Amino acid sequence: MTSHIERLVQQLDGDAGVAYDARAELIWIGADAIPAIIDGLPSLGGFGQLTAIEVFQEVTDPRCGPALIGLLNSDNPTVREWAAVALASLEIDGAVEPLRRAYRACLERATPPDWTEPDGIRWALTELGARSPVVPPLTARLRATAADDAPGWPSAHSTEIVNDLADHAQVILYSQFWRVVDAGRTYGISGTGLDWELDWTAPWEHLVDEARTWSLLEASEAPVGDDIFVAPTWIDHTDLYPER
Incomplete structure (x- = not known):
């Protein structure tokens, strides 16, 4: 079973049809698949990591928290954004400070505040109670x-x-x-x-x-x-x- 899950994880980087099928099966397997997905994340490209984040969100296993926090340092801005949103959606303990660092990194890169990455991080911080929008x-x-x-x-x-x-x-x-x-x-x-x-x-x-x-x-x-x-x-x- 372990080797089968590991193959499915690598298929997350395949073409859309293969990746979708692997994603669906990993979600069906559920919590038993999470350790292999975490272990396989570094070997996946951006598309595979985004698909893995979708699996994490569907399975809702808190063990994925450290992996999602690690993805906040990805070179891919979409991966960083999706990881931030997933951290808030899953209410991962200890996510606030890494999210704050990720947001500061956005500003230091001069990423416009209306782009999707800083927007997603602000949403995550708000959801976790670490940001209070001004509502007149x-x-x-x-x-x-x-x-x-x-x-x-x-x-x-x-x-x-x-x-x-x-x-x-x-x-x-x-x-x-x-x-x-x-x-x-x-x-x-x-x-x-x-x-x-x-x-x-x-x-x-x-x-x-x-x-x-x-x-x-x-x-x-x-x-x-x-x-x-x-x-x-x-x-x-x-x-x-x-x-x-």
Whole structure:
């Protein structure tokens, strides 16, 4: 059985079909497969490691924690991002400090804060209780008007939310728009097509103003309806300049 599991682990680096089948079988084997996956991680390429992370998340075995922490030092930014998300999803003990180091490393590499890796690490830190997003009072009240399972704020309040966040010195990175259909199902819908880039070397106040301008323009052109919700993502000054 051990040799069979080891072969499956190596197949995680195969073409999509082979890797998918190996992933499914490893998930079916469950906890018994975890030690072999951990041992085989260093020999896998980026695709194989990403697939292994998916197995870890499905099996939910805490023994994968140290391996996931190790992947935060990968040369592959997507592997680092997925490892961070998995650490939070699995609530791995001892993950907070490695995640903080990984986030500082992102900033030292000058990775833009709106890219997926720092976004994923911030999400992980928030989920683990190590980061508290700034939620201004008006934004909090407007969120409370939506159902608990709503994917954001009612889109009719987009302009109010943008101004409230900017008035409290928050930089809006981007917004996602969702439509809720029957049975509570949601799907993403296209927004305005606007795509802006911020100069992260600029002073914080300038970033706040620029993000407000672009976000207000987006809000003015965004779809609106009782079934449409907006989910903005924003950061605080402390996310760009974290304490060491």
